Amino acid sequence: MTTTPELEQHTYDAPNYAPLPIVIAEAQGSWVTDIHGRRYLDALSGYSALNFGHRHPALVAAAEAQLHRVTLTSRAFSHDQFNDFCRELAQLCRMEMVLPMNTGAEGVETAIKVARRWGYAVKGVPAGRAKIITFANNFHGRTTTIVGFSTDATAREGFGPFTPGFVTVPFADADALGAAIDDETVAVLIEPVQGEAGVVVPPDGYLTRVRELCDRAGVLLIADEIQSGLGRTGRTFAVDHENVVPDMFILGKALGGGIIPVSAVVSRRDVLGVLTPGSHGSTFGGNPLACAVARAVIALLETGEFQENAAVMGDRLARGLSQLPSTHVDAVRTRGLWAGIDIAGGRTARAVCERLLELGVLAKDTHGRTIRLGPPLMVTADEVDLLVERLGEALSTLS
Numbered sequence: 001m002t003t004t005p006e007l008e009q010h011t012y013d014a015p016n017y018a019p020l021p022i023v024i025a026e027a028q029g030s031w032v033t034d035i036h037g038r039r040y041l042d043a044l045s046g047y048s049a050l051n052f053g054h055r056h057p058a059l060v061a062a063a064e065a066q067l068h069r070v071t072l073t074s075r076a077f078s079h080d081q082f083n084d085f086c087r088e089l090a091q092l093c094r095m096e097m098v099l100p101m102n103t104g105a106e107g108v109e110t111a112i113k114v115a116r117r118w119g120y121a122v123k124g125v126p127a128g129r130a131k132i133i134t135f136a137n138n139f140h141g142r143t144t145t146i147v148g149f150s151t152d153a154t155a156r157e158g159f160g161p162f163t164p165g166f167v168t169v170p171f172a173d174a175d176a177l178g179a180a181i182d183d184e185t186v187a188v189l190i191e192p193v194q195g196e197a198g199v200v201v202p203p204d205g206y207l208t209r210v211r212e213l214c215d216r217a218g219v220l221l222i223a224d225e226i227q228s229g230l231g232r233t234g235r236t237f238a239v240d241h242e243n244v245v246p247d248m249f250i251l252g253k254a255l256g257g258g259i260i261p262v263s264a265v266v267s268r269r270d271v272l273g274v275l276t277p278g279s280h281g282s283t284f285g286g287n288p289l290a291c292a293v294a295r296a297v298i299a300l301l302e303t304g305e306f307q308e309n310a311a312v313m314g315d316r317l318a319r320g321l322s323q324l325p326s327t328h329v330d331a332v333r334t335r336g337l338w339a340g341i342d343i344a345g346g347r348t349a350r351a352v353c354e355r356l357l358e359l360g361v362l363a364k365d366t367h368g369r370t371i372r373l374g375p376p377l378m379v380t381a382d383e384v385d386l387l388v389e390r391l392g393e394a395l396s397t398l399s
């Protein structure tokens with residue numbers, strides 16, 4: 001029996017993913033090359049972990065230089081990238097303090113711990129009573145605590161019992177949030193744009209209302225900008241579209257430049273300052289290699305060029321997607337260079353993504369009928385046009 005690497009049974013890897021049939025060998029910028037030498041436009045960008053494209057020269061150079069100096073010290077000792085990283089990230093976020101971790105889920109877990117401790121130490125919530133409000137269709141990661149407040153059955157099933165202390169309200173419904181906040185509420189944990197749910201953008205003014213409700217009740221507003229942040233929406237942060245300032249940012253994905261996992265909680269001194277030595281940590285969090293790469297990421301963002309290109313190319317993408325025939329598409333939602341497209345008729349988004357793969361475009365379905373597009377932020381006009389053209393072709397040639 002002959003078999004190709006793409007179709008080979010996944011004998012040795014656990015079946016927690018259903019990847020498209022491609023085996024990537026190389027990548028540069030917005031393009032990847034498979035093991036047969038075929039090239040594809042990357043319209044997923046590692047779920048926004050590759051906002052600067054594959055192997056951006058400045059990021060590779062920063063990683064390479066650091067590989068020759070020191071890569072890991074643990075937080076038992078400091079190193080010469082650490083303070084600069086914390087200061088530069090705090091300044092990018094207009095905040096005061098940074099707590100570095102590795103993956104996004106760890107960043108979320110960190111924010112939860114900090115919010116609870118703040119609730120007891122500062123707000124005066126009775127011991128063991130702290131409550132955090134989350135939203136329907138949220139996505140914050142895959143740890144047991146986090147899937148416990150997911151509303152997606154696939155993410156939860158078989159993984160209980162779950163951590164108590166979370167309340168879920170509908171997204172984009174300020175009245176429901178207001179009604180759920182009480183004296184034991186310490187934080188509201190929100191994705192300013194729900195990415196995994198299908199790029200769900202709340203109505204204008206909603207985030208402002210959320211900020212007001214949190215202010216009135218003395219509740220921390222935690223913005224999970226792991227996917228929406230760092231340029232994706234055409235601004236540095238998705239909350240910038242309403243000039244809302246959260247109490248804590250959670251960052252990840254693109255912060256590591258597509259090279260190394262880097263996440264962080266970024267906040268004020270009166271919030272992160274509730275931690276004490278030994279109360280939280282991570283062996284790899286804030287390691288020299290991670291800090292060196294993240295500093296180069298921050299330097300790219302400080303130019304503003306990526307946010308600007310994401311805004312301009314995002315408009316172009318939105319215009320192109322709006323031309324797709326309504327027989328093929330039920331709805332298109334965009335914010336910056338980020339789009340959720342609900343496929344019409346009986347087609348699954350998966351089938352469209354498989355057809356797109358054949359046409360040389362990498363994209364991924366989410367929740368059955370939605371395709372999420374998020375090309376690298378330096379994508380060109382020609383590449384955006386190609387993406388829209390190929391999507392149109394995939395939709396029209398699928399029966």
Ligand SMILES: *Cc1c(COP(=O)(O)O)cnc(C)c1O
Nearest residue numbers: 103104105139140141224226227
């Ligand atoms: C990806 C993501 C996470 C989890 O990040 P990991 O690095 O996969 O743990 C959390 N929140 C949001 C909004 C994300 O998109």
